[in-house]
Amino acid sequence: MSPAFRSNLLQIGLPVILALGLFMPDWAIFLGIISLAKGLVVLGLMLLWRTGLVSFGQGLFYGAGAYMVGILPQYLPITDALLLVLISAVAAGFLAFALGFLLRRYREIFFAMLCLAFSMIFFGILVKSESLGSTDGFNVVETSYLGFVPEEPIVMQRMLYITAAVVAWFACLFVNRYLGSTMGRLSRAIKDNELRVEYLGFSAKRAVHFKIVIAGTMAGAGGALAAIAIGHVDPEMVWWIQSGEFVFVTILSGVGNVIAPLLGSVVFEILRTFAIEYAPQAWQFVVGGCLLAVIMFLPGGLWSLIERSKEGKDDGNSSR
Amino acid sequence: MSIKNLLRGTSVAACLVAGAMTAISGAAQAQEKLKVGVVGFYTGAAAGPFGIPARNAAELMVEAINAGNVPAPYNTKGAGGMEIEAVYIDESGGTTKQVTEYRNMVQRQGVDAVIGYISSGSCLAVAPVAEELKTFTILFDCGTPRIFEDADYQYVFRTSAHATMDSVGAARYIATKFGDTKTYQGINQNYAWGQDSWRDFDLAMQSVLPGSEAAEPLWPKIFQGQYGAEISRLSVSPPEVLHTSFWGGDLESFILQSSARSLHKRTKMLLTTGESVTQRLGRKLPDGVIIGARGPYGILAKETELSKWLSQTFADRFGTKPTFPSYHMAQAFIAMKIAYDNAAAASGGSKPSVDDVAAGLRHKTFEAFGTTIDMKLGKGQQAITPTAYGIAKWDSDTGEQTITDVVTYPAECVNPPAGVNSVDWIKGGMQGAKC
Incomplete structure (x- = not known):
């Protein structure tokens, strides 16, 4: 894929998703918000994936962002959606920064398991917290948009959609920039041979730490957006099945481009919704079958379809 | 197009076709x-x-x-x-x-x-x-x-x-039928339902039987399935009444594992959702356990x-x-x-x-x-609604689960009055209950 095409896609990206928001039917708006929110988490996972790291505990940061949205307005008079999302993202980023000191020392299965362990500790704490509703969770207060509280619920939804679109677009731009930078390009190098990276004069640990923080921050933003959209937070957002879903969507999307996680996330949500409608007792089977099909026939994820159609080459993995 | 490409295309298309179909057909009604x-x-x-x-x-x-x-x-x-x-x-x-x-x-x-x-x-x-x-x-x-x-x-x-009714009804049943109970204990799943059920039961017991005392509750995690350690601990110093809000597979496992070790003979087992497994367990449900149905339903129905x-x-x-x-x-x-x-x-x-x-x-x-x-x-x-508790008894002649010693409590006896928070109501000694 040519860099020109990629940057074109990014430039037109925001107007396209915003325009979609105006024309989408009511039911699709919510699906759109959730897809964008989860897409943010997957974007972070993509970053780690390119470095050869898989986190089975990304639900930790997703849930941390969500719980921030739930708890913060109870103590501070903040109801602005964008502000809440930013604060939650920063908080999740700090959490990732703190845990990063330990996480950055591990690779492969040990990294994955340590992430899982941290997320399950957080899950355990939440389940034990009766004041936070234990496993039932609690409702999130109504949010405002730049001082404006829409009367009509559907206007509210569309405002949130716009917020999510703007946040996701900035995240994509940032990650795209980062991947083009020296530190970003180190991802592949760390994956291939960490020792050589060290000989080049870079600290692989520091690079990994930075990626953990970016991924955590974006997951926090995603969790915050999801919490506002759903209007409810509970520990299931932190549970390993949620973390597994993010990894699932990463595989489904492919890691070829920063747009891929968002697209993959949309496809996943639509797929699941219709699977539930048509096979209420076997929808997991349908979703699992699709993952299997993607792994077997599209090892580069759904993105490789777009890549191939653009350039007509039969290579599943993008170089960058 | 090679076979592999064709397969790739169709596998993805198959996943998406279902989606497109309803988008069109959904509206008509x-x-x-x-x-x-x-x-x-x-x-x-x-x-x-x-x-x-x-x-x-x-x-x-x-x-x-x-x-x-x-x-x-x-x-x-x-x-x-x-x-x-x-x-x-x-x-x-x-x-x-x-x-x-x-x-x-x-x-x-x-x-x-x-x-x-x-x-x-x-x-x-x-x-x-x-x-x-x-x-x-x-x-x-x-x-x-x-x-x-x-x-x-x-x-x-x-x-x-x-759910307040389930726990209050259970405590009232113990007070009605086993009024001399001195010790009770809970084994509940460690999530909101189990935590709330135990909290309400414990508070209600303190209200209806102030002389009784609760032993340290046990909190196995949900869907644990294996209760060997818990049953051992309960067998060492069995309470007079054992409260559990277990349901489904966890409840069935617990009943089967504990009755194999005769726990039901050493403690009065109180299963607040017990009725939901009566049809599945049949005669494997030991006689003498107290069962509830989250209301007067099933074998407890009028x-x-x-x-x-x-x-x-x-x-x-x-x-x-x-x-x-x-x-x-x-x-x-x-x-x-x-x-x-x-x-x-x-x-x-x-x-x-x-x-x-x-x-x-x-x-x-x-x-x-x-x-x-x-x-x-x-x-x-x-x-x-009213609620009822009773004691399970297997009828081997008809091959059906029956129930004895049923006590039905009127709705206003086991539910808080309008406008009163449930936990506050139980804590305050269940003021205004009409039994």
């Missing part, structure tokens, strides 16, 4: 039909004990109401004259999914009303969305009292009593025309007797029929507005299957 979303756990651990019995009851009720086969006074056809069409949606997959699917049902599939939700987490998450979308919604089974105590709703109802009809038609069709989730579902359908019938009478034939429908159920009292339902709490949105 006839005016006289009442489209109802019916949500419950149709997969996963809660499907066997709760979801499937509830779904069976829903299928039965949809057909019976449409045909006008439910006994009087519900023997008119349809709800508000409209034929009911049910859409079944699985509750598994977490609250994000529940909210997504709720919106899909209403905004895309054009569902008029929703009956559903077994998990309290689902109920808490979905209620504000139902209110936002102004959709008539009946929560049929979930337990937490927080739904109508933390917020006010116009279009959300719950036609079963909340014999009425309606309850006999439900029990009989359900058993004829599904080969097993209905358990309390089936009763919860069936009475939610009756409530919906009443709401639409009343609304249709008020609006004079045309499809009634959601405000009329909600007004048709608010503050109403009606007879369901073996119990009276009084929409008394939460400004007329939350039901109170």
